[in-house]
Amino acid sequence: AGFDLFQWVAAYGSDHFHNDFTFYYTAARIGVTHGWQSIYDLGLQQSELDAIGSRIRIAELARYISPPPLAWLALPFTLLPYPLAYLLWSALLLAALAGTWYLAAPGAGRARLIHLVAALAWLPVIYALQLGQPGLFVALGVAGSYALLRSNRQFLSGLALGVIVLKPQLGFLLPIALLAGGRYRAVAGAAVGIGLLLLASAVNVGPHGIAAYAQRLSFAADVPVNRQLTIALVIGGLAAARLVQGAIAVWALALAYRLRKQSSEWMFVLAILGGLLATPYLHLDDLVMLGLAVWLYLRIPGRPRWSWAFVLALVIAAEGIPEWGPLPLIAGEIAALLLLSVAALSHQADDAEHHKAVDAVAISSRDGRRLR
Structure with a gap:
């Protein structure tokens, strides 16, 4: 972890x-000086990049294509010189990581601290920190939603999912999983939180900004590197990949419905894992959400003891992507969904046996009363 943090600081220094x-x-600077409808204007983006002395040229992966709320979030930082702004932004990301760990990590005492140190040593996390990516903010919001749901504050739990708008591909299945799981007040909260932010975004950038945003997303969908960690790498054809991704999303949601009477960890794990397999756009730093899913899974009571080994293999598969590519991780994610499917069927069988036993007791009691 210390070495990774040193590498991050060294990269920033260079x-x-x-x-x-x-x-x-x-x-954010464009929004203030030229109007928020212009934040997707590539010419203005280049002008602002030049103005701050970045020496960056607009390219396939070098442009702003995020939803407006992310630019709003960066707005206060434009009052500061860029180097100081980046340092403060990074401090917030570290705080988000610590908050996510506090809310979601399993265990107690020193065991929990091991999870925090491991997170700081994990490549997706350190890469997200280096890039200043908002995935850690999304992870914190989702962890907060989980904690609120556990304490039976469903509406607030859903409201916390509004943070998904910062990077929708990281948690788009979560509100639907809550619906499948019968947490209707949480769904209402998510509808309010996400809906208000979407409405505010539409008003903020206007029709021109919406059209420009759609163009940027369409362009990004055709950039091959944006699909290298998705199942499209395995499927090949983009249309076929979209069908498979849709089927995986339905599969994960069906499992969430099947396990709706179990602890809330199941819904979050399935929605995150299914979403990572179903998303059309995924980078290494986005796998911070996989780390959150791992933490939540390890909190599930009664899970198999050997699951530690599988989880560790999944984490190592993500760590080694630069060395051996994404196929081991994709295979591991699919295997994880299959194992969760087995668990869902097992829970259904257990529930059926429980209901049979309850019915048998009720019938026996009724027959006993008749004999008397």
């Missing part, structure tokens, strides 16, 4: 600007 926060910062 080049302040080659990270994604640069684009959030410039988009």
